[in-house]
Amino acid sequence: MSRQVKIEIWVGLLVLMTLIAVAFIALKVSNFSAIQDRPSYQIHALFSHVGGLTQRAPVKVSGVVIGRVASIEIDPISYRAKVTMDIYNDYADLPQDSSASILTAGLLGSQYVGIEVGGEEDVLKPGDRINYTQSALVLENLIGQLMVKLTDGGDK
Amino acid sequence: MIFLRYLGSSSLEVLQALGKLAFFVFSVFPALPYSVWRFRLLLKQIYFTGVLSLPIILTAGLFVGMVLGLQGHNILTSFNAEEAVGTMTALSLIRELGPVVAALLFAGRAGSALTAEVGLMKSTEQLSALEMMAVDPMKFVVAPRLLACIITLPMLAMIFIAMGIFGGYLVAVGWLGLDEGAFWAHMNDQVDWHEDVINGLIKAIAFAVLIAIISLYQGYESVPTSEGVSRATTRTVVHASLGVLGLDFILTALMFT
Structure with a gap:
């Protein structure tokens, strides 16, 4: 695996974790669903x-x-x-x-x-x-x- | 007479530094759009500032959340209001601790690395070499790093907040036996998406700009010796941390009054 591919995979993981965190905060923690x-x-x-x-x-x-x-x-x-x-x-x-x-x-x-x-x-x-x-x-x-x-x- | 001279020279130095900083800011922001198209450079910087800060953010977030859950439970039990532990943990993390602690860790972990890297580039005359080849170091070196910081710190702050709430949940529900439904329901009721989460995110972005500008400026203007680079790195951590705390007070006063 080249270095570039490794970097891309890790950044992808970071983005995925951010998305999970935001979804968690939006759905479970805040009243995002009640705001619509x-x-x-x-x-x-x-x-x-x-x-x-x-x-x-x-x-x-x-x-x-x-x-x-x-x-x-x-x-x-x-x-x-x-x-x-x-x-x-x-x-x-x-x-x-x-x-x-x-x-x-x-x-x-x-x-x-x-x-x-x-x-x-x-x-x-x-x-x-x-x-x-x-x-x-x-x-x-x-x-x-x-x-x-x-x-x-x-x-x- | 000596006192007057000292006063005058130090004020002139401060003014000079401010002027340099302003010049730096004004020349880096126009260069920012170019770094979007240098996608590989940007990706590499996101890796260096974001992914490598991930372990420290994850552990710190978990422990901060666990401490909040424990202390909140201790204090709120005396008011018979244990159910509010979830609200307290979530609100303090989302509004203050998430962006601020993530930014402090980021300043120590990524900001200092940026200063050292750019400072060494300067002392080994790589920046001059770039200029010789008609490559603008602002566009090639500084702008991608600034943009990477602006992208990664809000992401890290969000991960920090989620980890912290999870840690609070572990302690309050898993260990101290609080009712799970009450924990989430209270939190859900009190935390507002616009008022709290978006404001926390705005804070994180503001801190990211501050930390990136300070650390890149310190690296770019460092004295090109090994001592100069080490001093610049120290200054980055001190200035960025103090700047984050001060800016946090101003932003809180603007947002939550």
Whole structure:
């Protein structure tokens, strides 16, 4: 085997290893497969507090991901947080009286939007708004309420 | 008076070196396209800089990943968040350790070899001989090596990252008994292709340009004696390593804020 052929084989091996590494990182480590833009439609909801919700956070029904958070901004009229969500077209029949709440995965996990499916016949169309929402739990508020309750109990 | 003279002469030296470096950079980049067509030269340099750095990258990646898995598990257990070991290992490798450690090893392994090679070419007057034959050493010697570095370091960084995650997996799942599904699922959830992997790749490319320019410049401008070449090699490793760490901070500040 000439030297040139040897060099070519080794470089080929290097390229092959790189390809395997990139494929491993793309498929197994990162969310590359989730990024391919699946056909989706947008709905939005107003929350009085979004907590630590971020863009691209999952939207789940019964724990199954049905979409992603597209954007979070302030609604100029009500000054509440307007969360716009991309819902995949496969899940096009969410009832209109569904409710959205901001939940936390695990104790220290990341936050996501959980949708509780309602029972109405009419379904949410692109651009519609979910009217029933529950905001993220804010620990300080919770402790505040707890303190009020505890002190009330002490008075009695 | 002596102090003023020293200050003046050293500033002039720094300015002169910067000017030479700028000249070097401006003359090597136009020569870069030619090296694509000299495919055999390029292949040989990829072999020298890439394939020969492979063993050190593979072992270092494996051990860095194993240490990350072990330390991550130790620390995260106290928060009851062992599942995040995979995320921690993957994110720290992809964002920082992969490109940076691969670049440091690359500077030590390939950068120093480039400086020594080009420096010896200069001291044995091979570069002058090339010029005599109307072959531009920039196109024939420097450009293929620069391009080879730019191609190989991102590849090595990717292999390093994959090896590291595999090492973390071995320790966390194989040894410490973490649940395999939680390890991969958490990682999959938190690592973003654009935000993390592509940015890590951009870092690796930037480091490759930096290391290649420094090592080739040091070789090209080295004092053509055996002492001069050895000093140039040392300078390459020191400057390239410091440059990588400094540039890493700047890139991190730009990318992840």
